[in-house]
Every structure is written in C-alpha cells, then in structure tokens.
Amino acid sequence: MVVRIESPGGGVAPSQEIYNAIRQLRATKPVIASMGGVAASGGYYIASACDTIVANPGTLTGSIGVIMELGNVEGLLQKLGVQPEVIKAGAYKDMGSLVRPMTDAERGLFQEMIDSVHTQFITAVAAGRGMNKDQVRALADGRIFSGEQAQDRRARRRARRFRGRRRARRLEAAGSRASPTSPTRARAKSRGGGGCCSTLAPVGPFSSLPGIRLQIVYDGPVSALKPRREA
Numbered sequence: 001m002v003v004r005i006e007s008p009g010g011g012v013a014p015s016q017e018i019y020n021a022i023r024q025l026r027a028t029k030p031v032i033a034s035m036g037g038v039a040a041s042g043g044y045y046i047a048s049a050c051d052t053i054v055a056n057p058g059t060l061t062g063s064i065g066v067i068m069e070l071g072n073v074e075g076l077l078q079k080l081g082v083q084p085e086v087i088k089a090g091a092y093k094d095m096g097s098l099v100r101p102m103t104d105a106e107r108g109l110f111q112e113m114i115d116s117v118h119t120q121f122i123t124a125v126a127a128g129r130g131m132n133k134d135q136v137r138a139l140a141d142g143r144i145f146s147g148e149q150a151q152d153r154r155a156r157r158r159a160r161r162f163r164g165r166r167r168a169r170r171l172e173a174a175g176s177r178a179s180p181t182s183p184t185r186a187r188a189k190s191r192g193g194g195g196c197c198s199t200l201a202p203v204g205p206f207s208s209l210p211g212i213r214l215q216i217v218y219d220g221p222v223s224a225l226k227p228r229r230e231a
Helices: 012-025 042-047 074-080 104-129 133-137 147-177 183-191
Strands: 002-007 032-040 052-054 060-062 144-146 214-218
Touching (some): 002 042, 012 042, 032 042, 042 060, 144 147
Parallel strands (some): 002 032
Antiparallel strands (some): 002 214
C-alpha cells in the first residue's frame, strides 16, 4: 500500500494514531510512504512507520521536535482599560494564560511535558526506521532536510554500517581461529554485526500548523510499482 503524505505536521495524538495504524498494517502488507512537497514533523512521524520512504530531491522533511507557542496580551489589555479576572480551583489551572506572565514553575511544567513528547517522537522514529535512539536524537533538533540531504545522510549511515560489519566479520574470522575463551573471540562476539537498515535520515519538529493530510494512492501488488528515488 502506498500512502501519499503532504503535510507540514500537526497535532501529536493524531500523528501517533496514524503511526500506530500503519505499524499494525505492516504485519499484513508492505507500506510505502510517498512524500509530496512537504512531509515534516507530524508528517515525517507518520512516514517513519512505513517499510520504505520515497521522496523527491526537493521534498522538505524532518523537523523532529516539539513546539508550543503562547502569548501575553496583559500590556495590551491595560492600554484598553480591560482588567481580566480569573477564578480557579487548582494552582496551575490557568497556566499558559494570555493575561499574565508565566511563572518559573509553570515554565518548568511546560518544558517537562514538551520533553516527554519529544522523547516519544524520537522513540517512534527509532522503532520505525530501525535506528537507535542516539542516532535519531542527534538529528532531532527541529531542523528540516531536503529529500536529497536525507538521501545523502542515509548513504553515509549505510557506509558506516558496512564498514562496521566488515570489521565485525574480520574479528569473527580471527575469533574462529582462536580458542573459545580467547579475548579475540569475546571481542568479536561483543561487537556483533549486521542490524536493520533504515531508509531515511529523520528530520523536523511538530509544527504549529494544523492538519495532517495523507491519501492512500495505491493498494495493489508491490511488484507492479515502478521504483522512484528512495529517501
């Protein structure tokens, strides 16, 4: 099944629901993400759940991060002669209010929540693309990538994995000629080799722009698909 994604991002929960649905669908059929002009933040969150991601060289993607924007119109209301009154039960019920400055305690609570959602994003991308969390976290600073940049990063990552596997094979070969308890064999075993191949270097944060638009454009045999540049 081919899922066409054209989205700068959106809400966290909707992105997670679509991500989970695609992960479940992968148990029954291959799923390919086809990126349009923009597939960033929540759009990339969804794409990362697919088996393969394809994009154009100029596609904008990535933006692994989370953002929350609040304002303070207290000064404006004072100029207009408006005095807001708040009645609440619970110390933090009006946190994020537009009519007063944010306190340090409230800022800390917001930051803790944002960091939690950011970690969820990183974990999802790592699981979907077959990467470890440290690899994703290094790119999860909100930056965006073009499709071409993402492809180049993927190629470099594969080259590093290839060199690592080649070194592991040499160590394994040396270990097979040594005794079972030799340091060489133990080191080769601990190094390991192989691992899952990912198909796209992740990019970009949750956008404040609303809406995630995606479309199922193909749901037939994979053999009938013509290859396109893979990101």
